[in-house]
Amino acid sequence: MTVVAAVIERDGRVLICRRKPGGRHPLKWEFPGGKVEPGEDPREALARELREELGIEARIDEEMDSYEVRYGDSPRILLRFYRVTEFTGELMNLDFERIVWERPDKLPDYEFLEGDVEFVQRLARS
Numbered sequence: 001m002t003v004v005a006a007v008i009e010r011d012g013r014v015l016i017c018r019r020k021p022g023g024r025h026p027l028k029w030e031f032p033g034g035k036v037e038p039g040e041d042p043r044e045a046l047a048r049e050l051r052e053e054l055g056i057e058a059r060i061d062e063e064m065d066s067y068e069v070r071y072g073d074s075p076r077i078l079l080r081f082y083r084v085t086e087f088t089g090e091l092m093n094l095d096f097e098r099i100v101w102e103r104p105d106k107l108p109d110y111e112f113l114e115g116d117v118e119f120v121q122r123l124a125r126s
Contacts, residue, residue, distance in 0.1 A: 001076075003079050003080070004043075004046040005082070006032050006033050007031055007064060007123070008084045009085050012103065014123070015031075015032065016029050016099070017031070017053070017093075017098070017099045017100075028113045033049050033050075033053075046082055056087040056089040057088045057089050059087065064083050064123075065079075066081065067079060067118065107120045107123060
């Protein structure tokens with residue numbers, strides 16, 4: 001399975017999202033995105049997820065990083081992180097407990113999904 005995530009940048013800050021209390025990995029922070037459906041292009045999947053979660057039309061830029069993670073005994077997941085510097089539409093929280101614009105160097109202060117921690121640490125240092 002492939003999961004895509006958007007690193008949406010604006011004014012030196014990155015958008016991060018906190019999961020709702022009821023689902024998997026409750027109240028963990030993450031980057032917006034989601035699963036790539038069978039036969040779907042990863043960039044198209046990310047654009048779809050951003051429409052569904054935030055109500056925006058985003059231009060998906062370069063892939064910043066990718067690696068495999070595994071949660072417990074579930075199948076391995078390929079995580080792919082993409083930079084997004086341009087989008088249109090009014091950004092709305094349609095799917096999260098909370099969304100925050102944060103400076104990259106402050107991201108390690110948040111309790112991210114285990115699979116995102118490696119990327120968060122690299123992003124904070126860059």
